[in-house]
Amino acid sequence: MNRRETLIAIIMIFILAYIHQVSVESNVIVIPSEGTSDLIREDNVSVLDWWEVSPVHYFLTMIGLYLPFLIPITGIIVILSCFSFGIRTIHPKNVLENKRRQDIFQTIMDNPGISHNEIENVTGIxxxxxxxxxxxxxxxxxxxSRKFFKTRHYFGNGSRYNTEDQIFRLVLNCSTTENIYxxxxxxxxxxxxxxxxxxxxxxxxxxxxxxxxxxxxxVSINKEKNSNHYYTKKTILQNSD
Incomplete structure (x- = not known):
């Protein structure tokens, strides 16, 4: 339950309570404060109809009286609103039912190792x-995803190539880089x-x-005698043969 849902639920509670209050046409008794010397005089006590009292008065009164009940009631309203307005929980079975996520996922599957900017250009999102x-x-x-060479790249899970294999092919997509390797x-x-x-x-x-x-x-780099010496990683070599 996020802040917006909580705020909507609280406002709904206040509105319903206010409607109930005014619907019964209840009266409000107003008396002077305790510091008034002639408190016992009957002409100092007045009765107001509901429309003569501001909504702020009702709301402040309800906050003081019903605050302990607001949290559970709010939760119930949010749950009911989820069913009423079709709010759904995202899980692995329905995550691709969204058209945008489907396009993004397919773009990544078709282009393993694609970057964020490239996905944005392809999908237009x-x-x-x-x-x-x-x-x-x-x-x-x-x-x-995996970040290498200052850029984050995305891969689809479930591919016949694991992430290491995909990165291997992505890095060596340049002939000069492959030649050096x-x-x-x-x-x-x-x-x-x-x-x-x-x-x-x-x-x-x-x-x-x-x-x-x-x-x-x-490639690993070892510094020997003031010079950098380069070696290929054995784990990667097995995937490259």
Missing amino acids: NRSSLKYHLRILMREGKIS RYINRHPGCTQKDLIEYTKLSYSTVLWHIEKLSSGNL
């Missing part, structure tokens, strides 16, 4: 709404100088691809 639906899909176990695989312990001589690329470009491989957990 705005950022805040997309973030909400992605959170629900992950909560219900339909998708998973295969060189490291064939020459374990090679240095950045070796990679620059092999690829004929600049220092910064080689470093960018190394960071990408490292972020995807495909």
Whole structure:
């Protein structure tokens, strides 16, 4: 039960109570305060009809008298409103009945490793709404995500490829990155100088691809004798053969 539902339920209680109060045409007796010296005089006591008393008076009185009963009554009203207005609980069996979540899920299944911005461009769903639906899909176990190389990527659960395999294929979707990875695989312990001589690329470009491989957990970096030496991960190698 969120704040909005609670507020609506409380307002409904007050409105119903006020309608009941005015419907019985009850009177309100008004007497002076205790500090008044002539309290016992009958002409100081007056009787007002219900319409002469402001709704604020009724509401404040009801808060003082019925506050202990408001919480359970509010819960009952919210439960009844869920049945009346068709509010449904989201669970794994009906999570994809929503058209937007269905489109998001299908987009992820068709494009394993797709990023948030790419999903937004493909589906046309705005950022805040997309973030909400992605959170629900992950909560219900339909998708998973992993952040590497400063970007979060999404994968569909239940695919024939596990997350590690999908990341492996995603990282190596660039021919240059794959070429560097295969060189490291064939020459374990090679240095950045070796990679620059092999690829004929600049220092910064080689470093960018190394960071990408490292972020995807495909390559480990060991510092030996003031130089970084690169090795492919054995667990990943088994998936790449």
